[in-house]
């Protein structure tokens with residue numbers, strides 16, 4: 001039986017409306033769900049930029065294998081991750097994630113600071129521009145979270161993300177999940193992306209209409225709910241909402257007040273998705289922007305009364321052990337998580 005679809009609020013942050021109210025709504029959604037649909041009216045990220053980025057994603061993965069291999073992912077988390085190279089849930093997965101991915105780190109003066117396939121070299125500035133739009137949207141969200149949590153000063157989170165203050169683990173990631181074919185040996189065991197929570201402060205996720213697969217885990221850790229690409233009320237928007245989720249770092253930084261929700265990408269199978277109009281029979285593409293604070297940021301107590309008085313929720317910690325308080329800087333927090341997911345990379349090179 002297919003599960004009920006996830007009930008995630010849709011919030012419009014693109015207008016001139018009451019910013020305090022929008023900020024409060026955003027914070028409540030981040031506390032309650034950890035996932036929020038950011039209505040895409042085309043003002044922050046134009047629909048053409050999203051479409052262009054998806055075309056780029058297709059081009060990257062079509063590049064010759066030798067070009068992609070020359071850019072194999074490194075410990076700096078940049079580059080190409082081949083099919084089944086990453087294992088997001090090593091505790092339960094026998095085989096790696098049924099996906100390939102390409103990670104771009106921060107660009108410097110509009111140029112990639114890593115090897116990129118020759119096939120996509122002509123599009124370097126387009127990749128940079130899309131990353132810029134995502135970065136600016138994350139700054140805006142950081143400011144709203146600061147306002148909503150009554151952090152003093154309200155730009156506390158925003159300041160920690162300013163690129164001019166130093167490098168960060170921020171990544172623009174293109175993903176391709178091929179469909180299953182009759183000959184795939186391990187169809188039952190295959191998961192497209194194992195259960196995990198994201199590492200950074202927040203993630204922006206772009207998906208395509210009609211493509212099923214993303215699910216979130218309920219707070220009691222018992223049921224998975226599919227997350228529709230186009231939730232009710234957004235059917236006529238220029239582009240599907242951008243799915244925002246809180247990552248472990250921000251959850252950790254706020255004593256677990258903001259929720260870092262566990263999610264995965266599956267093959268629902270024919271007729272098994274409860275999201276009307278979505279299937280897993282075609283290759284699935286998605287784009288994730290993983291936003292991180294400047295690497296040297298000390299994750300000190302957030303100057304907010306709401307955060308201070310929040311008592312860590314034992315249930316949330318059990319569900320997501322990485323949300324526990326134990327790490328000091330943004331970079332140390334990230335390194336811990338990467339090591340757990342790229343088993344081969346760290347085994348081969350240690």
Ligand SMILES: O=C(O)CCC(=O)C(=O)O
Nearest residue numbers: 175193198214265286288
């Ligand atoms: O492709 C998706 O829909 C989600 C991907 C994801 O959760 C991730 O890369 O962290």
Ligand SMILES: [Fe+2]
Nearest residue numbers: 196197198263
């Ligand atoms: Fe994720």
